[in-house]
Amino acid sequence: MESKTIYLDNNATTCVAPEVLEAMKPFFCEYYGNPSSIHRFGGSVAAHVETARRQVAELLGAAWRDKDGNASEIIFTSCGTEGDNAALNAAVNARPERKKVVTTVVEHPAVLHYCEELERRGYEIVKLPVDGCGRLDMAALEREVDENTAVVSVMWANNETGTIFPVKEVCAAAHAKGALFHTDAVQAAGKVKIDVDALDIDFLTVSGHKVHAPKGVGALFVRRGIRFTPLIFGGHQERSRRGGTENVASIVGFGKACSMCHEKLEEEYALLSGMRDEFERRVAATVPKIRINGDLANRLPGTSSISFDCIEGESILMLLDMFGICASSGSACTTGSLEPSHVLRAMGIPYSAAHGTVRFSFSRYNTMEEVVFTAEKLPPVIARLREISPYWKG
Numbered sequence: 001m002e003s004k005t006i007y008l009d010n011n012a013t014t015c016v017a018p019e020v021l022e023a024m025k026p027f028f029c030e031y032y033g034n035p036s037s038i039h040r041f042g043g044s045v046a047a048h049v050e051t052a053r054r055q056v057a058e059l060l061g062a063a064w065r066d067k068d069g070n071a072s073e074i075i076f077t078s079c080g081t082e083g084d085n086a087a088l089n090a091a092v093n094a095r096p097e098r099k100k101v102v103t104t105v106v107e108h109p110a111v112l113h114y115c116e117e118l119e120r121r122g123y124e125i126v127k128l129p130v131d132g133c134g135r136l137d138m139a140a141l142e143r144e145v146d147e148n149t150a151v152v153s154v155m156w157a158n159n160e161t162g163t164i165f166p167v168k169e170v171c172a173a174a175h176a177k178g179a180l181f182h183t184d185a186v187q188a189a190g191k192v193k194i195d196v197d198a199l200d201i202d203f204l205t206v207s208g209h210k211v212h213a214p215k216g217v218g219a220l221f222v223r224r225g226i227r228f229t230p231l232i233f234g235g236h237q238e239r240s241r242r243g244g245t246e247n248v249a250s251i252v253g254f255g256k257a258c259s260m261c262h263e264k265l266e267e268e269y270a271l272l273s274g275m276r277d278e279f280e281r282r283v284a285a286t287v288p289k290i291r292i293n294g295d296l297a298n299r300l301p302g303t304s305s306i307s308f309d310c311i312e313g314e315s316i317l318m319l320l321d322m323f324g325i326c327a328s329s330g331s332a333c334t335t336g337s338l339e340p341s342h343v344l345r346a347m348g349i350p351y352s353a354a355h356g357t358v359r360f361s362f363s364r365y366n367t368m369e370e371v372v373f374t375a376e377k378l379p380p381v382i383a384r385l386r387e388i389s390p391y392w393k394g
């Protein structure tokens with residue numbers, strides 16, 4: 001049996017890039033000072049945090065310093081989830097007279113579950129539907145965003161299908177009614193070009209571990225001039241917008257990871273979409289009764305969501321795991337529940353197909369050999385499971 005791991009679950013998390021690990025190393029035992037300290041030992045560490053801030057800002061098209069030379073627009077957080085929570089919290093506080101939040105049915109739980117909390121606090125939450133390809137109902141958006149809407153939160157790209165949303169249009173529709181706009185760009189960052197300035201975005205969330213930085217670090221972009229109330233109160237770190245001593249090593253690593261993505265954005269887009277397209281071509285040619293989910297004309301380069309009729313995604317994953325192949329059914333967040341993912345259900349994917357859905361997600365560390373190997377192992381796995389499926393009619 002194969003012992004080598006073929007990791008095709010990069011939307012769940014990624015490996016830390018060796019260059020990122022190297023950049024982080026000095027900040028554990030050598031430059032371990034507190035960036036808020038007065039002494040030079042701590043102060044020199046603060047300079048590295050600011051370098052990372054610039055690197056994150058450059059990936060997002062954000063400003064690194066304002067005209068007074070102060071660090072601005074980028075707030076370091078502990079993860080993507082914190083960024084989503086902090087953005088929604090700040091947005092509703094910045095529009096205190098408005099009591100409505102407009103989002104989508106296919107958001108990450110970090111947005112959906114915070115919205116449920118806002119609902120308990122008396123907000124009206126509107127979740128916009130998507131079509132069979134996972135595309136947003138723009139007419140519903142235009143109808144729902146009104147003078148009572150504090151914030152519109154629509155993800156840049158979906159983590160399960162890779163479908164990319166028309167962020168520019170959604171942002172403009174929010175602003176037309178005086179609402180703020182937040183986007184969860186955790187999956188999009190480093191994979192497609194982001195320019196918060198050109199799009200006039202108010203809040204944007206990113207996470208380290210989806211872009212080859214460690215788990216437990218992220219950033220929130222907040223447009224200059226927006227009144228920001230923190231989610232976490234404490235010391236004066238991050239200009240009093242996020243209390244807590246900075247996770248310096250991870251922040252430095254995150255900055256390095258962002259600059260690597262920024263530098264190779266187009267090259268990596270071609271690499272990832274090349275592997276995905278070859279994979280899908282091979283699977284479609286060898287396995288009957290499949291459907292590829294998402295907006296095929298407009299999705300992330302490295303995400304492939306495939307439904308195999310009449311069988312269980314979990315069984316497919318278990319058999320693939322015997323070959324060392326790692327993929328995912330639904331999203332990692334729904335593992336353990338027997339319900340198909342909320343994203344596939346929202347797209348109206350029939351029950352029998354939604355249950356047999358596997359997400360393959362690629363990174364720069366995958367190879368075409370791994371793609372070919374996986375595509376070769378898949379047909380007998382699917383055939384074997386369908387043979388014993390009571391629903392399969394050949």
Ligand SMILES: *Cc1c(COP(=O)(O)O)cnc(C)c1O
Pocket residue numbers: 011012078079080081082108110155157158159184186187207208209210216217218
């Ligand atoms: C992974 C992910 C998150 C959560 O990020 P964490 O850093 O794991 O908290 C949020 N949104 C999307 C779209 C994600 O894929």
